[in-house]
Each structure stands twice: as structure tokens, then as C-alpha cells.
Amino acid sequence: xxxxxxxxxxxxxxxxxxxxxxxxxxxxxxxxxxxxxxxxxxxxxxxxxxxxxxxxxxxxxxxxxxxxxxxxxxxxxxxxxxxxxxxxxxxxxxxxxxxxxxxxxxxxxxxxxxxxxxxxxxxxxxxxxxxxxxxxxxxxxxxxxxxxxxxxxxxxxxxxxxxxxxxxxxxxxxxxxxxxxxxxxxxxxxxxxxxxxxxxxxxxxxxxxxxxxxxxxxxxxxxxxxxxxxxxxxxxxxxxxxxxxxxxxxxxxxxxxxxxxxxxxxxxxxxxxxxxxxxxxxxxxxxxxxxxxxxxxxxxxxxxxxxxxxxxxxxxxxxxxxxxx
Amino acid sequence: xxxxxxxxxxxxxxxxxxxxxxxxxxxxxxxxxxxxxxxxxxxxxxxxxxxxxxxxxxxxxxxxxxxxxxxxxxxxxxxxxxxxxxxxxxxxxxxxxxxxxxxxxxxxxxxxxxxxxxxxxxxxxxxxxxxxxxxxxxxxxxxxxxxxxxxxxxxxxxxxxxxxxxxxxxxxxxxxxxxxxxxxxxxxxxxxxxxxxxxxxxxxxxxxxxxxxxxxxxxxxxxxxxxxxxxxxxxxxxxxxxxxxxxxxxxxxx
Numbered sequence: 001x002x003x004x005x006x007x008x009x010x011x012x013x014x015x016x017x018x019x020x021x022x023x024x025x026x027x028x029x030x031x032x033x034x035x036x037x038x039x040x041x042x043x044x045x046x047x048x049x050x051x052x053x054x055x056x057x058x059x060x061x062x063x064x065x066x067x068x069x070x071x072x073x074x075x076x077x078x079x080x081x082x083x084x085x086x087x088x089x090x091x092x093x094x095x096x097x098x099x100x101x102x103x104x105x106x107x108x109x110x111x112x113x114x115x116x117x118x119x120x121x122x123x124x125x126x127x128x129x130x131x132x133x134x135x136x137x138x139x140x141x142x143x144x145x146x147x148x149x150x151x152x153x154x155x156x157x158x159x160x161x162x163x164x165x166x167x168x169x170x171x172x173x174x175x176x177x178x179x180x181x182x183x184x185x186x187x188x189x190x191x192x193x194x195x196x197x198x199x200x201x202x203x204x205x206x207x208x209x210x211x212x213x214x215x216x217x218x219x220x221x222x223x224x225x226x227x228x229x230x231x232x233x234x235x236x237x238x239x240x241x242x243x244x245x246x247x248x249x250x251x252x253x254x255x256x257x258x259x260x261x262x263x264x265x266x267x268x269x270x271x272x273x274x275x276x277x278x279x280x281x282x283x284x285x286x287x288x289x290x291x292x293x294x295x296x297x298x299x300x301x302x303x304x305x306x307x308x309x310x311x312x313x314x315x316x317x318x319x320x321x322x323x324x325x
Numbered sequence: 326x327x328x329x330x331x332x333x334x335x336x337x338x339x340x341x342x343x344x345x346x347x348x349x350x351x352x353x354x355x356x357x358x359x360x361x362x363x364x365x366x367x368x369x370x371x372x373x374x375x376x377x378x379x380x381x382x383x384x385x386x387x388x389x390x391x392x393x394x395x396x397x398x399x400x401x402x403x404x405x406x407x408x409x410x411x412x413x414x415x416x417x418x419x420x421x422x423x424x425x426x427x428x429x430x431x432x433x434x435x436x437x438x439x440x441x442x443x444x445x446x447x448x449x450x451x452x453x454x455x456x457x458x459x460x461x462x463x464x465x466x467x468x469x470x471x472x473x474x475x476x477x478x479x480x481x482x483x484x485x486x487x488x489x490x491x492x493x494x495x496x497x498x499x500x501x502x503x504x505x506x507x508x509x510x511x512x513x514x515x516x517x518x519x520x521x522x523x524x525x526x527x528x529x530x531x532x533x534x535x536x537x538x539x540x541x542x543x544x545x546x547x548x549x550x551x552x553x554x555x556x557x558x559x560x561x562x563x564x565x566x567x568x569x570x571x572x573x574x575x576x577x578x579x
Contacts (some may be wrong), residue, residue, distance in 0.1 A: 012448040074414070078413075079413070079414075082413040083413070084413070084414070113409060186569070202488050204432055204433060205432075207427060207430065207432070209428075209433075210416075210420070210424055210427075211424045213412065213413045213414045213416075214410065214412055214413075214421070214424060215407070215411050215412070215413075217371070217376060217405075217407055218407065218410065218424075220375075220396075220408075221374055221375075221376065221400065221404065221405035222398075222400050222424065222425070222427045222428055222480070223395055223396045223397035223398070223399065223400030223401070223427065224396065224427075267421055268364050268414060268415075268416035268417070269420060271435075304355065
């Protein structure tokens with residue numbers, strides 16, 4: 001197995017581009033690469049141009065960004081709570097966003113106002129975990145994890161309650177939101193900016209993250225202010241998650257599995273792991289979304305179903321291969 | 326470098342671990358900390374390593390209280406080997422050793438060729454040459470212990486603080502590693518403070534010892550003066566005999 005980080009990152013970049021090409025050419029109307037190219041760089045008034053520029057491209061870019069956001073947030077959460085089972089939603093941030101979003105839907109709100117309420121819900125959940133897990137001022141991964149998991153269960157109950165109150169007509173839309181869906185996502189520069197800033201900030205901390213995975217005492221004895229570092233990781237991971245959830249609902253699996261896939265390939269250094277996870281997360285989500293909107297066309301499936309369908313066998317294969325080495 | 330503990334007092338809840346004591350440690354000295362289970366040896370070591378702040382008295386490194394020293398700078402002066410390590414996401418041996426270079430690198434800086442060479446050299450020093458790409462999970466307890474010691478060596482501090490460095494090591498490696506630490510003191514003028522459970526290892530490798538009694542009394546000084554069967558019997562609450570041997574004193578449980 002090659003361990004050249006440059007090779008890995010280049011391959012993953014290529015994978016994202018291939019995924020983008022597949023996504024832009026497939027759909028209700030099949031286009032060839034030449035048509036897509038023309039639509040992108042020499043737009044005319046044709047249906048192909050409209051299809052690519054107004055529907056497929058914004059949705060594909062949203063998928064790429066969301067996948068990358070979730071994968072990076074997953075890496076950070078796993079380091080923060082020192083638990084390989086952690087994913088971006090483990091501390092209930094998506095739960096808070098979902099409750100707010102469903103309430104907004106119940107009130108008949110849509111568009112930017114819906115997105116805005118989801119983001120506010122995510123921030124409320126984030127603050128709640130933070131305040132409740134502080135205890136006597138000492139940061140403690142276990143306490144943080146337990147507080148988050150219990151709050152997430154509370155949000156889950158609230159979601160069930162709202163679903164029970166809701167009229168049938170809005171249920172399907174709510175289910176799509178809960179399973180994760182990119183159908184609502186619009187072209188918006190903000191998530192991309194959050195992703196780039198978050199990724200850059202995490203990369204600056206990457207060597208500290210390497211040390212932190214070795215334990216808080218080790219990190220402390222190697223000159224790291226662990227309390228401050230925990231706080232920074234928490235804020236970055238939460239904002240990335242909040243942005244992803246706001247954009248596309250709670251898409252499962254990407255944030256949990258992508259970091260492990262990269263680790264199973266033999267890369268534990270966060271300076272490689274973080275960008276590699278971002279690229280792989282982006283590709284996986286884009287491919288899953290392409291399948292979700294074409295498999296049973298014209299019917300669309302929530303993308304969260306497809307991320308698991310693609311991710312589960314891929315992960316099990318790598319796990320099996322790893323255990324034989 | 327000079328480490329001074331001034332009227333240091335350690336408390337855990339209602340229990341007094343150490344009554345106020347003074348200690349002065351200079352370059353080239355090798356100290357052993359002895360005491361029974363739960364007497365506070367680890368707490369004392371961690372406190373000196375700057376990981377606990379709830380103590381009374383002062384810990385002074387070269388005329389500066391350790392709280393005043395920036396954490397990263399302090400990590401270049403003092404390094405710590407923990408009694409046990411819990412890795413959340415175990416990587417390779419080389420990746421682990423390289424974390425020891427962290428305090429020497431800037432935030433955005435990658436390990437240089439020199440750092441890599443140093444990491445390989447320290448692996449060699451603990452008999453782990455050729456283990457660079459092995460995952461931690463595939464190492465035995467003793468191999469992992471030596472890996473963590475290599476990580477501490479790669480950190481290149483002036484003051485080495487070690488919590489039971491001989492743990493999990495076979496007889497040969499116990500002596501090899503402790504000999505290596507002793508050599509750091511004698512030939513490179515570094516200082517070592519280590520918690521040990523075996524008085525024979527302390528007698529052989531440490532020129533000074535600190536006896537941490539269960540009642541919180543602290544005795545410290547040159548090994549020859551303190552390493553007597555009488556004092557050790559009191560320390561451990563168990564009769565300890567002295568057996569004359571050709572090369573060195575030998576303590577056995579009575």
C-alpha cells in the first residue's frame with residue numbers, strides 16, 4: 001500500500017471531479033460531457049444549459065460542500081470526545097436544528113426563514129451542550145459526550161412529538177428533512193466559506209490534534225493548552241455541523257464513516273486526514289445524491305438512505321481487508 | 326537548569342499527600358521517588374510537570390515559577406512519561422514518536438529530516454529499529470512502553486520525569502532503559518526524576534531518592550543515606566532485609 005499523502009490527495013481530488021462529471025451528466029435528461037462543458041463555459045438558451053446551470057450544478061456543489069463539511073466535522077468530533085463512534089450529530093446539534101426546522105415547517109414557513117430557523121436551532125443546541133457540560137469549570141470529554149448524547153435523545157423525543165402533531169400533508173417533507181435531502185439546497189456561497197475557513201483553521205491545529213488523540217495528559221505535557229484546544233475544536237466542529245444540517249438536513253453516515261475510511265487506508269496524521277476526509281466526503285455525498293435522484297426517477301429518495309447503502313459495504317470491505325493484514 | 330520545590334504541599338480532598346517540603350534538583354542528578362501505592366507519587370510527578378495547579382508552595386525552574394513559563398517552552402525543558410497511555414486513534418510507531426517533537430515545532434511547521442532522523446535514532450535506542458511503520462495495536466505491552474520512552478527521548482527535554490519507566494519491561498530492557506537514563510545524567514548533564522517500585526533499581530540507578538511516606542512525611546537526599554533497610558521497612562510498612570552481595574546492596578522482602 002502506498003503511503004504517499006500527495007498521491008492520496010490527488011486521487012481523491014480526481015474522484016471528486018469524476019463524481020461531479022457523473023452528477024452533471026446524469027438525471028432526467030442524459031447529457032454527454034460535451035454538452036455539460038458547453039453549458040458551463042459557453043451558455044446558450046438551450047434546455048441543456050438551463051438544466052446544468054440552474055438545477056444540476058447548484059445541487060452538485062451543495063452536495064460537495066455538505067459532504068466535506070460533515071466529514072471534517074466528523075473527524076473533529078471524534079477527536080473531541082475521544083470516541084470512534086462519534087459523528088457530527090452525536091452532541092445533538094442536528095437534533096436542535098431539526099426541532100427548529102420542523103416547527104418552522106409546521107408554522108408554514110419555507111425558504112430562507114426555514115434555513116435560518118434550522119441554523120438558530122443548531123446554535124441553541126450547541127450552546128446548551130456547552131453550558132451544561134461545563135460543570136465546575138473543568139472540561140471533561142466524558143461529561144461532554146454524555147451531556148450531548150442525553151440532549152440528543154431529548155431532541156429526538158421532541159422531533160417525534162412534532163411529527164405526531166403534524167398534518168399528513170407536511171409529513172413527507174419533514175421526513176425528507178430528517179433523513180437528509182439536497183433538494184432544497186440552493187446555490188449559496190456561505191456554506192463554502194464556512195467550509196474553507198473551518199478546514200483551514202483545523203489544518204492549523206492539525207498537529208495539536210495528532211497529539212491530543214494520545215490523551216489529554218500527554219497533550220498537556222507536550223505543551224498544549226488542552227482546555228483552549230477543546231473549546232476551539234468544539235466551536236469549529238459545531239459550526240461546520242450546523243452549516244451542513246441547515247443546508248441539507250441530517251444526512252447520516254458521512255461524518256461517522258469517512259474519517260474511519262481514511263484511517264483504514266493508513267493515514268492518521270490530521271494534516272492529511274482532514275483534507276482527505278473533506279474530499280472523500282464530498283465525493284461520496286455527491287455520488288449518493290446522484291443515485292438518489294436517478295435510481296427511481298422521477299421519484300427522488302432521501303440521500304441519507306443512499307449514503308448508507310454505498311458506505312456500509314465500502315466500510316465493511318476495508319475493515320475486513322484491514323483485519324487480514 | 327535548577328528545579329526548586331519550595332514548601333511544596335499536596336492535598337487531595339481531605340488527605341494530605343505531602344506535608345510541606347523543600348527540594349533542590351540540579352543538572353546531572355538522577356532522582357528516584359519511592360513510596361507505597363496511593364502515597365501520591367504520580368500526583369507529585371504530575372504537579373512538577375505542570376499538569377496540576379492545586380498545590381501549595383512554589384515550583385521554580387531556573388528562578389521562574391512554572392506557571393509563568395509558556396506551556397510550549399516548558400515542554401522543551403521538562404518531559405513526562407505517563408504510567409499508562411490511552412490512545413484514542415492509535416497510529417504507527419513513527420507517528421507516535423514524532424509527537425515528541427511537537428514543542429519544538431511552530432504551528433504550521435512540518436517535521437524536518439532532522440526530526441525524522443532523531444525519531445528513528447530514539448527508536449533504535451530502545452531496540453525498536455524496524456518498527457517505524459508498525460501500528461501501536463500490534464505492539465506488545467513492553468514494546469509500547471519502550472515506544473513511549475523513545476517519544477520522551479525525542480522530546481529532548483532537560484528534565485525527564487518518568488512514572489514507573491520499568492513497567493512492562495523484561496529484565497534486560499529494564500536495565501537497558503534505566504542505564505540509558507542514567508547515562509543522560511552522567512554524560513549529557515540532563516536530570517531525571519522517576520517513580521520506581523523496585524528499591525533495587527533505585528539503589529542502582531539513582532543518586533538521590535525521595536521517600537514519600539503514607540502519613541505525608543517526605544524524606545529526600547542522597548541514596549546512600551536513605552536507602553537503608555530500616556527506612557524502607559517503615560516506608561513500605563513491611564520488613565525489608567539487606568543482603569550483602571559483591572556488586573551492590575540488595576533489598577529483599579523479609
